[in-house]
Amino acid sequence: xxxxxxxxxxxxxxxxxxxxxxxxxxxxxxxxxxxxxxxxxxxxxxxxxxxxxxxxxxxxxxxxxxxxxxxxxxxxxxxxxxxxxxxxxxxxxxxxxxxxxxxxxxxxxxxxxxxxxxxxxxxxxxxxxxxxxxxxxxxxxxxxxxxxxxxxxxxxxxxxxxxxxxxxxxxxxxxxxxxxxxxxxxxxxxxxxxxxxxxxxxxxxxxxxxxxxxxxxxxxxxxxxxxxxxxxxxxxxxxxxxxxxxxxxxxxxxxxxxxxxxxxxxxxxxxxxxxxxxxxxxxxxxxxxxxxxxxxxxxxxxxxxxxxxxxxxxxxxxxxxxxxxxxxxxxxxxxxxxxxxxxxxxxxxxxxxxxxxxxx
Ligand SMILES: Nc1nc2c(c(=O)[nH]1)N[C@H]1C(S)=C(S)[C@@H](COP(=O)(O)O)O[C@H]1N2
Ligand SMILES: [Mo]
Numbered sequence: 001x002x003x004x005x006x007x008x009x010x011x012x013x014x015x016x017x018x019x020x021x022x023x024x025x026x027x028x029x030x031x032x033x034x035x036x037x038x039x040x041x042x043x044x045x046x047x048x049x050x051x052x053x054x055x056x057x058x059x060x061x062x063x064x065x066x067x068x069x070x071x072x073x074x075x076x077x078x079x080x081x082x083x084x085x086x087x088x089x090x091x092x093x094x095x096x097x098x099x100x101x102x103x104x105x106x107x108x109x110x111x112x113x114x115x116x117x118x119x120x121x122x123x124x125x126x127x128x129x130x131x132x133x134x135x136x137x138x139x140x141x142x143x144x145x146x147x148x149x150x151x152x153x154x155x156x157x158x159x160x161x162x163x164x165x166x167x168x169x170x171x172x173x174x175x176x177x178x179x180x181x182x183x184x185x186x187x188x189x190x191x192x193x194x195x196x197x198x199x200x201x202x203x204x205x206x207x208x209x210x211x212x213x214x215x216x217x218x219x220x221x222x223x224x225x226x227x228x229x230x231x232x233x234x235x236x237x238x239x240x241x242x243x244x245x246x247x248x249x250x251x252x253x254x255x256x257x258x259x260x261x262x263x264x265x266x267x268x269x270x271x272x273x274x275x276x277x278x279x280x281x282x283x284x285x286x287x288x289x290x291x292x293x294x295x296x297x298x299x300x301x302x303x304x305x306x307x308x309x310x311x312x313x314x315x316x317x318x319x320x321x322x323x324x325x326x327x328x329x330x331x332x333x334x335x336x337x338x339x340x341x342x343x344x345x346x347x348x349x350x351x352x353x354x355x356x357x358x359x360x
Contacts, residue, residue, distance in 0.1 A: 006254055014103070016103060017103060017106055020104065020105045020106070021105065021106055023046065024043075024044050024045050024046060024105050025043065025044045026043050026107060026108070026109075026110025026111055027041055027042060027043045027110050027111075027112060027113045028041060028110065029109070029110060029244060029245075029246060029247050030246060030247065031113075032244055032245075032246040032268070032269055032270050033246060033268070034114075035085075035114070035299060035303075035306070036085065036114055036115060036116055036176060037113040037114050037115060038176070039115065039175050039176050039178065039181055039184070041113070042113040042115055042175075042184065043088075043090065043110060043111050043112060043113045044183055044184070045090050045092075045105065045111065045197060046144070046183060046202075047144065047146060047148065047155055047218075048144045048145060048146030048155065049144060049146070050144070050182050050183050051142070051143045051144045051145075051203050053182065053186045053187045053203070056072075057072070057073050057187050057188070057205070058070040058071065058072060058205070059071045059073075059076060059171070059188055059204060059205060059206070059207065060205065060206050060207070061125060061126070061129040061206075061207045061208075062129075062206070062207075062208055062209075063135070063139070063207075063208030063209040063210050064131065064132040064134065064135040064208075064209040064210055064211060065126075065129040065130055065131050065132060065135075065209050066129075066130040066132065067128065067129050067130040068129060069128070069129060071125075073173060073187045073188060076119070076120050076125075076171060076173065076188060077120075077173055079120040079124060079125070080120065080121070080124065081118055081119065081120060082118070082119065082120070082121055082168075082170060083116055083117065083118040084116070084117055084168055084170065084191070084193060084300070084302055085114060085115075085116050085117075085299055085300050085302060085303040086114065086115065086116075086117055086191055086193045086302040086303065087112065087113070087114040087239075087270075087272045087302060087303050087304045088112070088113060088114075088115070088191075088197045088200060089111060089112040089196060089197060089239050089242065089272070090105070090107060090111035090112070090196065090197045090198075091196035091197065091198055091223055091236040091343045091344060092104060092105055092107055092111065092341075092342055092343055093107045093109060093110075093111035093112055093242075093345065094107060094108070094109055094111075094336060094342070094344075094345025094346065094347065095107050095341075095342030095343070095345060096108045096342075097109070097336060097345060097347070098336050098338075098339070098342050098345060101342065102340060102341045102342040104341065104342065109244060109349055111197075112242070112244070112272075112304075114270075114303050114304055115175050115176055116175070116176050116177065117170055117172045117174070117175060117191045118170075118172060118173065118174040118175075118177070119170035119171045119172030119173055119174070119188075119191065120170065120171050121167055121168070121169065121170060121171075122138075122164055122165075122169045122170060122171055122190070122207075123164075123165045123166070123167055123169070125171060125207070126138065126164065126165065126207075126209075129207075129209075131161065131209045132209060132211075134211050135161055135209035135210060135211055136160065136161060136210065136211050136212075136213070137158040137159065137160055137161065137164075137209075137210050137211075137212075137213060137214050138158060138159055138160075138161060138164040138207060138208070138209055138210075139156055139157075139158045139206075139207070139208040139209075139210060139214050139216070140156060140157055140158065140159070140190050140201040140204055140206075140207055141154050141155070141156040141201070141204070141205060141206040141207075141208070142154055142155040142156065142185075142201050142202055142203040142204060142205065143203045143205045144202070144203055148217050148218075148221070148222070149217055149221045149222075151217045151221070153216060153217050153218075155201065155202075155203075155218055156201065156214075156216045156218060156219070157198060157199055157201050157214075157216070157218055157219055158210075158213075158214035158216070158219055159192065159199065161209075163192075168193045168301075168302065169190070169191070169192050169193070170190070170191045171188055171189075171190060171204065172185070172188065172189050172190070172191045173187060173188055184202065185201075185202030185203050185204070186203075188203075188204045188205075189201060189202040189203065189204050190202075190204050193276070193301070193302035194238055194239060194274045194275040194276050194301075194302060195237055195238055195239065195274065196223075196236050196237070196238070196239055196274075196343075196344075198218065198222075198223050198236065199237075222341070223235060223236040223343070224236065224341075224343075225339055225343055225344055226339065226340045226341065227338055227339065227340065228340060229340050236343050236344060237274075238274030238275040239272065239273060239274030239275075240273070240274065240330070240332075240344050240346040241271075241272075241273040241274075241277075241279070241324050241325065241326040241330040241331065241332055241346060242271070242272060242273070242324065242332060242346040243269060243270065243271035243272070243279075243282055243307070243322045243323065243324035243332065243348075243349065244269050244270055244271075244322070244349050245267060245268070245269040245284075245320060245321075245322045245349055245351055246267075246268050246269055247351050248260050248265050248267060248311075248320075248351075248353065249261070249265075249353065257352050257353070257354060258351060258352065258353040258354070259353075259354050259356060260313050260353050260354070260355050260356075261313070261355070261356070261357065262313050262314055262315050262355055262356075262357055263312070263313060264310060264311070264312055264313075265310070265311045265312075265313050266308055266309075266310055266311075267284060267293075267308065267309045267310075267311050267320065267322075268306065268307065268308045268309075269282070269293075269306070269307055269308075269322055269349075270304040270305065270306055270307070271304060271305050271307055271322075271324035272303070272304035272305065272324075273324070273326035273327075273328075273330065276301040276302060277326045277327050277328050277330075278298060278301070278305070278326065278327045279295065279298075279304075279305040279324055279325070279326055279327075280325050280326060280327050281295075281324065281325040282295060282305075282307040282322060282323070282324045282325075283322065283323045283324075283325075284309040284311075284320065284321070284322050284323075285319075285320065285321040285322070285323070285348075286311060286318060286320060287318050287319060288319075290323070291309065292309075293307040293308060293309040293322070294307065294308050294309065295307050296308070307322070313353075313355045314355060315355050315356055315357060316354075316355055317352075317353070317354055317355075318352075318353050318354075318355060319350055319351070319352055319353070320350070320351045320353055321348050321349060321350045321351070322348065322349055323348045332346050332347060332348050333346065333347050333348070334347060334348060335347050
């Protein structure tokens with residue numbers, strides 16, 4: 001059991017890391033109980049400041065198109081609509097478990113959530129704008145501005161034309177049936193299912209077709225897997241196979257260690273992968289012994305899949321873990337794959353538990 005006394009620690013936190021961890025927020029793991037994460041529990045990642053959503057908001061579509069246009073939010077809403085259940089995960093999720101650590105948002109494992117997003121397929125907007133046949137990429141610009149790596153810029157990302165034309169890429173105005181909240185991109189955002197979260201540009205104001213590879217800071221300066229600082233690296237794109245367990249029992253306040261009463265426990269959680277690849281298998285480990293979990297029905301190509309596993313808890317200290325395998329045979333690694341900036345950590349989730357009859 002944990003030390004009930006917590007003597008003061010001399011010295012301050014690293015202010016920048018605390019500021020990031022307080023401004024942004026993870027999904028509390030007990031919220032894994034919801035198929036669709038309530039909007040207020042959805043994880044949040046904002047690089048700069050949340051910009052104001054002016055009533056006269058326009059979404060412009062230009063660059064290498066023959067029919068450039070600027071649409072109001074109502075005009076976007078008047079186009080054919082689609083609602084999709086999509087699991088988003090931050091590419092930096094799991095960074096806080098890695099050592100040495102990169103100074104950025106110190107997620108442990110809670111930078112993931114699932115929402116139902118409603119909006120207009122981007123492909124329809126691009127078709128109406130008539131993208132030039134020579135265009136190679138589509139750039140998406142938000143209105144949030146700041147400085148990163150010494151460069152002053154509006155948050156922006158690009159997709160290849162082929163990725164942008166996928167029928168489930170949406171320009172979204174609603175989340176879980178309600179207008180987007182300010183922090184989640186109101187009034188309009190992109191949602192790119194199957195990709196790590198950085199592709200889903202919030203506060204979307206400008207879409208541009210181009211035949212030149214986009215070299216924005218958020219495209220080339222960040223969001224690359226790099227095993228050594230300075231190397232070109234591999235761009236972060238589709239979400240890697242991953243899973244989480246809803247922590248059983250009750251927590252110790254400070255250590256978050258779980259306290260569980262002996263007897264039958266129904267362990268539950270969620271598993272997901274990127275690029276629409278289904279989850280085929282989830283295994284649960286009780287002190288290193290792996291067994292298969294029961295999978296819930298599939299909830300669409302872009303949403304996490306629930307799982308459950310019965311456990312007969314006997315008094316003692318135990319480490320639980322879960323591990324998912326997707327239909328392409330990708331499986332979560334035991335330990336984080338080394339990455340300089342802490343991207344793509346999909347190592348297995350471990351939960352330390354004390355089983356005791358003294359509580360519960
Ligand atoms: N304009 C803009 N879009 C953005 C970001 C941002 O800071 N600015 N953060 C990105 C990142 S890194 C992630 S993980 C997701 C998070 O979306 P959410 O906060 O709605 O969960 O938004 C992405 N879109
Ligand atoms: Mo992110």
